[in-house]
Amino acid sequence: MTGGASTDRTRLGYFLGPHGVKGGVKVFVLGDQTQFAALERVYVEKRGWLKVRRAEMLAPGVALHLAGVVTREGAEDLRGLNVYAADADLPEPEDGVYYYHELRGLTLSGPAGEVLGEVVDVVDAGHQDLLVVRHAAGDAFVPLQAPYVTVNLNGKRRPASLALTADAPAGLLDADEADDTDGAGRAE
Template sequence: MERVEIGRLGRPYGLSGGLKFRGEPVVLALKRVYLEGLGYRAIAKSENLNQEIVLYLAGVNSRDAAEALVGLRVYTDRAELPRLEEGSYYYFELIGRPVFVDGKPFGEVADMREGPQDLLVIRAQGSSLRARHRTYLVPLQAPYVRVEEGGIHIEAIPGLFD
């Protein structure tokens, strides 16, 4: 059974044990999650409030109990993930993929940022410490970005990597 990371638990929400969730919105469709170091927990309830996800986990009934879980990584079994339509991806599937700019190796996807437009966080490759820590934000849905089997291909436009 393969587990995949789908997010992290954020700050408590309210007084009855709710926790803000940062990660894949697929959590809204799941019945249980695996918490880092604690094992499986049933999702008693989940809500989408003002574009933020709030989870209520079984056995977490107070703000104090929720506080103890802040920052934990949240996983699910790959087999429990709903199938996506062609051309759609879970964020975890993109992280670590190589990135090519105008056909040449450039770096890899280090992270994803959610927002009105999902952004790829690309870490450039290079031999210097500065080059390895430099990141670029690129809109995933841009017409000049293609997700393919071998990696993510970007056609450079003026200013994108300046």
């Protein structure tokens, strides 16, 4: 799951549109839909915190019934908006599972233990998730997938038990250049 609204909130998905005629709204879920089951509130982009009256598990996705949203039109107004949860409100993940917010602030190390940089964010790039790694030369995007990055879950202490290692090919951690040195993409 990716951040975006704040470092103390995690994006859970976005609203697809109405579910029924009494204000239910379908959510496209970015992770496990069961994370909605125990939530008492969610943060809705451009709306703020809303109380969750009920979360209905669908196949796939979730229908949320939120305080103050009681009509189909009210649910329609939420279409396309992102929905977040406070990191502290999320359920403890199962063994072998982690939340993206737990990766922020971790050190990314190379195979020999050398420090490559610090993870400052995780972004949803559509086709894959990317770590934003800050190092001496600037920020770089690193694919959050094997073989580039391995997330090591060392025991039960969270998030201190998480470790990241990267076996990155040459150039992957180069910071994005501010100017276009080869001329590609320049309008003349």
